[in-house]
Amino acid sequence: MKVQPRPPMSPPPAGVRRSAVAGALAATVALAVTNLVDALSGSVPSLVAVVGQAVIRNTPGFLSRGATESVGTADKPLLLALIIVIALAVGARVGVAARRRRVVGDVVFVAFGLFAVGCAASLENVPAGGALVSAVLAAAAGAVTLRRLLTAADPVTPPAERPAPADPVTPPADQVPAADQVPAADEPHAEPGSEPEADAPVGPTAWPGQHTVSRRRFLVAGSTAAGGAAVVLAGAWGLRRGLGAPAPQASVTLPAARDASAAVGQATRGFAEVDGLSPLITPNKDFYRIDEALTVPRVNLDTWRLRVTGMVDGPFELSYDDLLALPLVERHITLSCVSNEVGGPLVGTARWLGVRLADLLTRAGVQPGATQLVGRSVDGFTVGFPIEAATDGRDAMVAVGMNGEPLPGGHGFPARLVVPGLYGYVSATKWLKEIELTTFEAFDAYWIERNWARRAPVKVQSRIDVPKNYGRVAAGERTVAGVAWAPHRGVGRVEVRVDQGPWQEAALGPELGADAWRQWSLPWDATPGEHVITTRATTGDGEVQTATRHSPFPDGATGQHQVNVRVSATG
Numbered sequence: 388m389k390v391q392p393r394p395p396m397s398p399p400p401a402g403v404r405r406s407a408v409a410g411a412l413a414a415t416v417a418l419a420v421t422n423l424v425d426a427l428s429g430s431v432p433s434l435v436a437v438v439g440q441a442v443i444r445n446t447p448g449f450l451s452r453g454a455t456e457s458v459g460t461a462d463k464p465l466l467l468a469l470i471i472v473i474a475l476a477v478g479a480r481v482g483v484a485a486r487r488r489r490v491v492g493d494v495v496f497v498a499f500g501l502f503a504v505g506c507a508a509s510l511e512n513v514p515a516g517g518a519l520v521s522a523v524l525a526a527a528a529g530a531v532t533l534r535r536l537l538t539a540a541d542p543v544t545p546p547a548e549r550p551a552p553a554d555p556v557t558p559p560a561d562q563v564p565a566a567d568q569v570p571a572a573d574e575p576h577a578e579p580g581s582e583p584e585a586d587a588p589v590g591p592t593a594w595p596g597q598h599t600v601s602r603r604r605f606l607v608a609g610s611t612a613a614g615g616a617a618v619v620l621a622g623a624w625g626l627r628r629g630l631g632a633p634a635p636q637a638s639v640t641l642p643a644a645r646d647a648s649a650a651v652g653q654a655t656r657g658f659a660e661v662d663g664l665s666p667l668i669t670p671n672k673d674f675y676r677i678d679e680a681l682t683v684p685r686v687n688l689d690t691w692r693l694r695v696t697g698m699v700d701g702p703f704e705l706s707y708d709d710l711l712a713l714p715l716v717e718r719h720i721t722l723s724c725v726s727n728e729v730g731g732p733l734v735g736t737a738r739w740l741g742v743r744l745a746d747l748l749t750r751a752g753v754q755p756g757a758t759q760l761v762g763r764s765v766d767g768f769t770v771g772f773p774i775e776a777a778t779d780g781r782d783a784m785v786a787v788g789m790n791g792e793p794l795p796g797g798h799g800f801p802a803r804l805v806v807p808g809l810y811g812y813v814s815a816t817k818w819l820k821e822i823e824l825t826t827f828e829a830f831d832a833y834w835i836e837r838n839w840a841r842r843a844p845v846k847v848q849s850r851i852d853v854p855k856n857y858g859r860v861a862a863g864e865r866t867v868a869g870v871a872w873a874p875h876r877g878v879g880r881v882e883v884r885v886d887q888g889p890w891q892e893a894a895l896g897p898e899l900g901a902d903a904w905r906q907w908s909l910p911w912d913a914t915p916g917e918h919v920i921t922t923r924a925t926t927g928d929g930e931v932q933t934a935t936r937h938s939p940f941p942d943g944a945t946g947q948h949q950v951n952v953r954v955s956a957t958g
């Protein structure tokens with residue numbers, strides 16, 4: 388299609404409303420194309436995701452905290468939806484602007500493409516060349532669609548020279564494009580006429596039937612564009628759902644641990660009979676997921692390497708197979724998020740299989756003066772924690788397995804850090820690619836740059852799972868039950884208090900080691916009325932969970948979990 392400016396004898400421009408629809412549809416087509424590139428390439432995220440990721444990276448800490456506090460883990464879908472809405476709104480506006488000067492549309496689509504490529508270039512794991520291809524295809528598809536739709540939206544006008552058609556309803560066939568044929572933008576039209584702003588042109592140049600014909604033509608062109616976008620999106624979806632390559636985990640067989648954690652077997656059943664109590668081991672599909680990755684980073688196992696670098700005598704790198712060939716340990720470790728509110732869901736316990744960090748550090752030879760271990764992800768996310776947490780005897784590891792399976796994509800495949808006793812944001816890098824030994828003076832990790840605390844040991848917490856907050860129960864013999872954790876130090880005791888009554892010691896479930904949470908339960912003779920149940924835990928080394936409430940920022944929430952329960956008289 389030629390992209391020259393319209394000749395002076397151009398017909399009146401399309402109506403505002405149709406032009407806006409045309410612009411929004413063109414934007415939809417452009418976004419759909421980037422979605423297809425995503426599905427086909429497996430490595431170039433859709434440009435919506437690319438822009439969204441750049442937005443996340445550039446959002447100041449206090450703003451992202453506000454977002455998480457107000458909408459929680461819905462923040463990512465909301466961000467994506469917002470970007471799509473903005474893109475369609477801008478598209479609509481551009482459609483209106485381009486109805487007189489088509490080139491405006493071309494310019495804006497190219498500008499959006501360049502903007503997306505700029506965003507991609509700022510992200511570590513988005514191939515710039517791939518993003519460029521995606522942007523070029525999207526800009527071309529968007530610009531061409533817009534031109535075609537605007538032309539289809541142009542009012543159909545009879546030639547000035549000819550008399551009005553004899554048939555008052557049907558204009559001469561040669562003046563009316565067939566309904567399914569979208570004329571080129573520069574197709575000559577004879578009648579400059581007046582410039583109607585409305586979709587139904589009336590006035591001296593209108594002829595009977597004109598409105599119907601032009602409307603039908605636009606409807607056909609518009610539905611073709613919408614249908615095309617739908618087909619492209621469905622194709623992309625299908626490709627991602629199984630028609631494409633199988634998940635890389637499928638080709639992995641994990642070796643057994645040389646040194647498996649004790650007490651798995653029967654013990655892992657825990658207090659299975661208490662309805663509503665968290666299972667002792669959190670199934671992978673139920674394990675909370677927190678990260679700033681808008682789309683799960685996809686790692687090519689053939690080229691992926693884990694590098695140990697920085698203040699070490701002998702830096703080295705490992706392939707996935709190298710890593711699996713090292714001695715593996717398997718441990719139950721409770722992982723929790725610093726953003727977890729008292730009583731919140733951002734905590735879970737898994738059986739992690741991996742290589743002890745201490746082994747890797749011994750091999751590298753940490754130089755004196757190094758204080759901080761930085762874990763870097765393929766997408767540029769970083770954590771940092773004191774090197775002692777890897778060398779003081781605890782089972783800090785580079786994990787490759789979670790509950791007997793290769794790490795799921797959302798939990799860091801192919802490898803991640805797990806450090807007992809530290810919140811995830813300072814320790815648990817997923818999609819790990821580099822372990823760098825450095826100092827705290829030399830480097831601030833991702834969330835430290837956003838003002839969260841540099842040191843973040845997990846605070847002792849106990850959570851009531853049963854009964855539910857604001858739940859109703861019938862009077863009689865009930866059970867109060869939950870989980871308590873103080874990874875690395877262990878849980879020594881859990882206590883429960885009903886209303887202002889005495890603290891009562893709960894029974895503890897099976898012990899999976901100091902790094903894993905404990906289930907607990909206590910029989911409760913529930914009497915009719917409203918009750919407040921409170922719990923607190925004490926660590927293995929004697930620290931009692933404080934009642935003082937504090938928000939998660941900057942180093943983890945404190946306070947005791949309480950639930951309100953209404954007990955109804957039986958019968």
Ligand SMILES: Nc1nc2c(c(=O)[nH]1)N[C@H]1C(S)=C(S)[C@@H](COP(=O)(O)O)O[C@H]1N2
Pocket residue numbers: 674675676677678679680722723724725764765766768797798799810811812815816817818
């Ligand atoms: N690459 C990467 N790793 C990451 C994060 C992230 O944003 N990116 N978030 C961390 C945080 S804040 C937490 S709490 C844990 C959560 O791990 P999970 O999603 O497997 O539960 O991952 C950590 N590792």
Ligand SMILES: [Mo]
Pocket residue numbers: 677723724725726810811812
């Ligand atoms: Mo977190």
